[in-house]
Amino acid sequence: MSDQPRQVILGAHFPGVNNTTVWSDPASGSHIDFESFRKFAQSAERGFFDFLFLAEGLRLREQKGRIHDLDVVGRPDTFPVLAGLAAVTEHLGLAGTINATFNEPYEVARQFASLDHLSGGRAAWNVVTSSDAFTGENFRRGGYLEHDQRYVRAEEFVKAAKTLWDTWPDAAGEPEPFEYQSTQFDIRGRFNVPTPPQGHPVIFQAGDSPQGRDFAAANADAIFTRHSEPEVGRKFYADVKSRVEKFGRDPESLKVLPGISFIIGDTDSEAEEIAAEVRAQQVSGQTALLLLEQIWNRDLSSYDPEGPLPDIEPDTEGPSIFAGRARQVTDPHAEVAKLRKLSEEKGLNLRETVIDTQSRQSFIGSPQTVADAIIDAVQTRVSDGFILVPHITPAGLEPFVQKVVPLLQERGVLRTEYPEGATLRDLLGVPR
Template identity: 65%
Template sequence: MSKPVKQIHLAAHFPGVNNTTVWSDPASGSHIDFASFVHFAQTAERGKFDFLFLAEGLRLREQGGRIYDLDVVGRPDTFTVLAALAAVTERLGLTGTINSTFNEPYEVARQFASLDHLSDGRAAWNVVTSWDAFTGENFRRGGFLAEDQRYSRAESFLAAAHTLFDSWSGDEIVADKESGQFLTTGSPGQFSYRDEHFDISGRLDVPRSPQGRPVIFQAGDSDHGREFAARAADAIFSRHGTLAEGQAFYADVKGRLDKYGRRPEELLILPAATFVLGDTDAEAADIAHQVRLAQVSPATAIKFLEQLWNRDLSDHDPDGPLPTVDPIVGENTIARGRASVRMHRDPVAVANEWRAKAEAEKLSTRELIIEVTGRQNFIGSPSTVAEQINTLVQADASDGFILVPHVTPAGLDPFVDKVVPLLQERGVFRAEYTGTTLREHLGLAAATERVTP
């Protein structure tokens, strides 16, 4: 029996915390003006995408004691942006990254229930943790949690939020016109949740929303993160987008579902991916090369180098070989901020891997940084990119992709105009929305059918 053809899921990531935006491009616009968010969201909806995705930065990143000048400076509040976008879109899902380390379950559950109501069932929550005290300085709790404690708190946080979301389920509310009162058959919104992290009880003041609960995303890649996703998430924002790595990650995470009584289709794997289009594959490759040169200037290459070496390398020649000295092991004092550095458990080992690669391929420092900091790319003509995406999805390397354009806000337009129609012609991507909620777009069961983790 032949394997059924999978339908591709597509989403759009509005770049905020990133190193992919090409600021020098004349088409590059604001990352904070609401008009940019509107253009981006409406383009994604025109392309029948599942959802728009917002990352989160809770503090401006720093390097060498100065605000990190290679990144977006400023990030509007996630809930504010998504609530506003709910008014200018009709079907597009609205996914926000909200931290479980520095927030409280009642507050977050109330906000997501409100967003789900405002959007008629299109809300999703990307549950993340944070470890660094630098970000934690903005909050009372600070950044003191070890990895296992962060995920323990995240799991408790999500279970508590689910208790709140479910606190209205089963309670029928009837308006009595004679008395002018609302009568209920139960105790709507009443909740109680206690464990090692939380001791809360009260009454949620937002009725059960259209989806019951928002769609839950998870973005961690550690073993704890994968287990958390298998137990409690509806989708994973993954970084494994190539064929071999994607298939390995896909098999590993979906292989964990059975012990939680879940089926493979209940958890979607959606890697992030950039794309560059051209009229021909050769033209696209040339454009992609220029894009990477713009993304990793000589100064940027040195910044990336300092993040691993954990030392001032401002005098290093970006067109020369890698430093001969080893990285300084221990607390990173050069770069500060949750997403400011690529975290490496063994910086010296990584440095040696980079040296071996640079020597074997005869790469300068800048050329090496361009190679090792690139994420999954789709590069080619529209037909080539459509084929690349479909091949990976049908091969179970992913269930779709979250696309990250290098120009904001109009960078998504060429993909929607040129690639989406080809996927629709193949019958692997929707021509029209058939549902109204994000759960329906993603093929997920109603929240009432899920068991609270």
């Protein structure tokens, strides 16, 4: 067994629409201006991160027929942003989320092959699925796909894309004809972009269901997960890696990368104070009401966010008041009872209760505390690294880059320079 510590993989997530970003902070910039993306990407590259990660939204969420409180900034298309970033970075991987339900293999394979060539082998595709008819209304076949078929299509989609990427191995030669038939696709022809520098762009996946985990184990190079807490993270890590083995792959060929938020202070106590302030800023009164409406499935606009929780019971019979992605609550009555108990025990009002139950920052503390936590998590196989989600965009990575990265480098778990000519696959240590 090697005495060398396991290397920490670092990704930087440009958050898009969410309730993580503190929109009211003067340092929070545009989420559609290219300058914001450039500053964010170059900050990550100064910190020797492996890649930048972009989410994707094909439709803005609606609540009671109106655009959700946190979806008002728009969602620029992934490929133009990543292509632009390829020109202003040299080493940073460029990962984009593209839906396998509402796109076609030839188009997506062509776009990612082009990005991989333009960036010198730095492209990555986060494969996501959707059975959401609301989102599907934007497309010709909107809502047609049954929920249990979404990963069937995704797996066939990825296989089709790989088939296309493999048909033109020599840029000086000619592409071989391709033909791919499956339950979802019947395509043939010749691909018009030579095989990407990486062979195949790196494949990410973010599903958490058993079906999603199997899809990642069979097809992906990295999995983006929410499981960052030590005990739960280790169970997820062990489960996914065991699935990889069942598909005949080396467990190290799939990297497990939880998304995390962080707060850094000069001391642990200062960081805790900042974290409390950030959580309060992340949940406005309006946001608190909208999030609770997703549990109650009722219009709660008449309630005071600074007052008690609603005294009515959730509506489990009527149609959903929310359209688009939302938290899935399997037992609204049990969830409401839990919130009421928490509110009573801690003496919290409505908004404070929502703040207390929202996802908290994963790593809070001094630079040394945060560095120690990250190193311990990777060495003890909670994960292979982390995808950082700052609460300020585009400048939110800077505290981590300036204060935590040097400590990781001193401990020998993060590079001090990029290898010459390395592709993203080389940086992540996943096979071609």
